[in-house]
Amino acid sequence: MKLKLKKALQGIFALALLGLAACSDQGGEAEKHPLQVLLIPADGGTESGTLADYRPIFDAVGKSSGIDFDLKVAQSYGAVVEALCSGNADIAFVGPVTYLQAKERDCAQLLAVGVKDGQSIYYAGIFARKDSPIRTIADLKGRSAAFGDVNSTSSFAYPLAMMIEAGVDPVKDLSALRLTGSHANSLAALIEGRVDAAALSFDSYDKAVREGVPGATDVKVIARSEPIPYPPLVVNSRLPEETKAKLRNAFEGVAKAPGIKPEMIRGYAGAKLDGYDAHFPPEKFDGAARKLALVTDEMKGEILKKASER
Known part of the structure; x- marks a missing residue:
């Protein structure tokens, strides 16, 4: 009777070890995921x-x-x-x-x-073509501009905040507003003459120049943001x-x-x-958050509406 009990306990112990080994293997696999x-x-x-x-x-x-x-x-x-x-x-x-x-x-x-x-840090910028009469943010009144994704910091929110601080209402003062979805698309719209100005980060612009994007060196800086995290x-x-x-x-x-x-x-x-x-x-x-608060949800809604107009 004792022998049978001993063998039974040994079997249970062996199964337990197998179970632990299996768990260990699964844990190892999880780490590899x-x-x-x-x-x-x-x-x-x-x-x-x-x-x-x-x-x-x-x-x-x-x-x-x-x-x-x-x-x-x-x-x-x-x-x-x-x-x-x-x-x-x-x-x-x-x-x-x-x-x-x-x-x-x-x-x-x-x-x-x-x-x-x-x-x-990095910087947002507003750019225009070198042959454009646009020199400052104030000159954007009556002009068209391209921005990136509505949730982008440097191709949307910061440039808009810069415009607001300079007394330019992007909804009322721009003749047209285009949301292109990316920095590169906004730069392309500017180079190709589809808009008068474009908002994008300096990192994105520098990349375009570095990679030899045609027309990238034919644009100028209208405004540069304060340092952004x-x-x-x-x-x-x-x-x-x-x-x-x-x-x-x-x-x-x-x-x-x-x-x-x-x-x-x-x-x-x-x-x-x-x-x-x-x-x-x-x-x-936190400083960026305060700056970005200038672009309210109500304004974003108005911008999306304006951008949909053709």
Whole structure:
């Protein structure tokens, strides 16, 4: 009787060990599953262009940390917020506006912010063709202008705020207003003469010049914004704290990690960076939030209506 009991207990113990082994294997597999990265369609006007901008840094972080990533480009800025809030994105590259929208819904936290020439800032601009009589924002009255995505910081919200501060009502004073969906599309509309002015980031403009986009050097700067916090990488608030810490450490140290080439450290518009700051204070986005508050939801509605007019 004792022998039978002993064998039974041994069988139960063996099954328990098998169960633990299975759980361990499943846990290992779970760690191998790539983290889902979603990128706003900020630049290039194409999915391939945006992926080319950000794949180097994620390849570098993956190589140095062993973390796997699956990169995709969203169809719109708003889609990134929804993906974060629904749990379909673990990490995202966003603009300050998109970050603030996701943060307000408790869907995202700062992961890391790019550092370029020792700073984590960028600029929005309003551009016109060099042969245009437009010299200042005030000269935009009675003219047409192109803007990017309605949730874009540097191709929509900041340029509009700059116009409002300069006494130009974008709804009443512009003869026509076009929403093109991206920085590159707005620049193209300007170069091709479909609009008199275009709003886009200086990073996007510099990329166009760097890549030899025809006509890119034939435009001039009408206005430049104040410094804006650099477009951040954010992490889904629901991720385990251990995963968040591992990611922050990986991005913070990637620029100095063994085997990582400097050309892999890239950021917005594919620009080469010094590295990434994983301790960038969230409150530094507060000033941008106050500036962006000038573009109210009511005004956005009026702009969307005006943009639909042909």
